[in-house]
Amino acid sequence: MTRPDTAARRVLGACAALMVGALALTGCGGGAAGDAKSGGGQGTVAPGAQIVISAKDGSTGASINATGVQVSHGRLTGVRMTTAASGQAVPGAITADGAAWKPKEQLERGEKYRISATAKGADGRTATATSEFTTVTTAHSFIGAYTPENGTTVGVGMPVSFVFDKAIRDEKAVQSHITVASSSGQRVAGHWFGAQRLDFRPEEYWKPGSKVTMRIDLDGVRGADGLYGVQRKTVTFTVGRSQVSTVDAASQTMRVVRDGRTVRTLKVSTGSPEHTTYNGMMVISEKFAQTRMNSQTVSLGGEYDIPDVPHAMRLTESGTFIHGNYWYKKDNPPFGRVGSSHGCVGMADLRGGQGATDAGWFYDHSLLGDVVVVEHSADKTVAPDNGLNGWNMPWSQWTAGSAL
Numbered sequence: 001m002t003r004p005d006t007a008a009r010r011v012l013g014a015c016a017a018l019m020v021g022a023l024a025l026t027g028c029g030g031g032a033a034g035d036a037k038s039g040g041g042q043g044t045v046a047p048g049a050q051i052v053i054s055a056k057d058g059s060t061g062a063s064i065n066a067t068g069v070q071v072s073h074g075r076l077t078g079v080r081m082t083t084a085a086s087g088q089a090v091p092g093a094i095t096a097d098g099a100a101w102k103p104k105e106q107l108e109r110g111e112k113y114r115i116s117a118t119a120k121g122a123d124g125r126t127a128t129a130t131s132e133f134t135t136v137t138t139a140h141s142f143i144g145a146y147t148p149e150n151g152t153t154v155g156v157g158m159p160v161s162f163v164f165d166k167a168i169r170d171e172k173a174v175q176s177h178i179t180v181a182s183s184s185g186q187r188v189a190g191h192w193f194g195a196q197r198l199d200f201r202p203e204e205y206w207k208p209g210s211k212v213t214m215r216i217d218l219d220g221v222r223g224a225d226g227l228y229g230v231q232r233k234t235v236t237f238t239v240g241r242s243q244v245s246t247v248d249a250a251s252q253t254m255r256v257v258r259d260g261r262t263v264r265t266l267k268v269s270t271g272s273p274e275h276t277t278y279n280g281m282m283v284i285s286e287k288f289a290q291t292r293m294n295s296q297t298v299s300l301g302g303e304y305d306i307p308d309v310p311h312a313m314r315l316t317e318s319g320t321f322i323h324g325n326y327w328y329k330k331d332n333p334p335f336g337r338v339g340s341s342h343g344c345v346g347m348a349d350l351r352g353g354q355g356a357t358d359a360g361w362f363y364d365h366s367l368l369g370d371v372v373v374v375e376h377s378a379d380k381t382v383a384p385d386n387g388l389n390g391w392n393m394p395w396s397q398w399t400a401g402s403a404l
Helices: 006-010 171-176 358-364 395-400
Strands: 035-038 041-044 050-053 069-072 074-083 092-094 100-103 112-121 126-134 144-147 160-164 178-182 188-192 197-202 211-217 222-224 227-229 232-239 243-248 253-258 261-267 280-283 286-294 305-314 321-325 345-348 371-375
Touching: 050 112, 050 126, 069 074, 069 112, 074 092, 074 100, 144 211, 171 178, 171 188, 171 197, 171 222, 178 188, 178 197, 188 395, 261 345, 261 358, 305 358, 321 358, 345 358
Parallel strands: 243 371, 321 345
Antiparallel strands: 035 041, 050 069, 069 100, 074 112, 092 100, 112 126, 144 160, 160 197, 178 211, 188 197, 211 232, 222 227, 243 253, 253 261, 280 371, 286 305, 305 321
């Protein structure tokens, strides 16, 4: 596989110069114009248009983001891009000044394309250029699924988390092309959990109301031998109010603190003595108004299979949730008295999630990224990479896991 052109990767902007090697081009009458005499004085003949297609003819590994056309000493008059297999046209647009053309959407990986372009030079002559090339394949590229999503509002505990679809060997190169910055001015550091996960967070929770910007510039970045990134994107999200809820497994209560003020204390039921709940800081990573919970999916036997657990919010990847419970014994409810679950934190609820219940209230007043802290449980502290729970790692250890 040919490495994606480095220069093309580095160029920014809609009208970016895409210099991946120019085709040898001429106008209708031959090569570039030189000096010529005009009448009795010395003059310069207007130069012919020079078209550059960013992907060389016959190349593989072309960028799916930066491929395009530009012209110097003239204006583009037409560009046609098609898939080589079917001839389907790829929509694109010439810039207002006629200097460049680019596709309207990201190209497909591993697809062969053709581009033909025409331009009119300053000398009035027409120039043409063509190229047939293949974009970087799935097998030779990597992408990262990330959270949180662009434009969302999250709780103060939400880290930026990337999970790459392939193992990264050049961690420094990859991390250096992802930047995360907060309007609060907090220092943000990355930490690698193995070869496929990279998280970012500040030393302490995000400041409420801050804006966080993540810039991903991985297009063409080498992640391992024969493996290159394809992503180029800017993502922004907003940190909402601060809400940190503390579950006391000794008293079976949860105190909800919002912006430094206790707004509610709820009765809960944590894990039983046989199935204790993790201690530590856990971040809400998913919310489900209703979901199925089956004990076999968390390496237990056939203890339970509940198809409609209401108001469920994920705290760990291994299966810890805080959720509503409608199947408790009505004459002997455990909430506020005793741990009775298989490791989750339960609250009183109704089937279907209807009505004014503790679980419903907490669900409605929680954001992805809110923090739930469990204390005084007989279990160990949750692992930092079990969910979005890197806050359980000391800052010195967190920064030591950075490739930079």
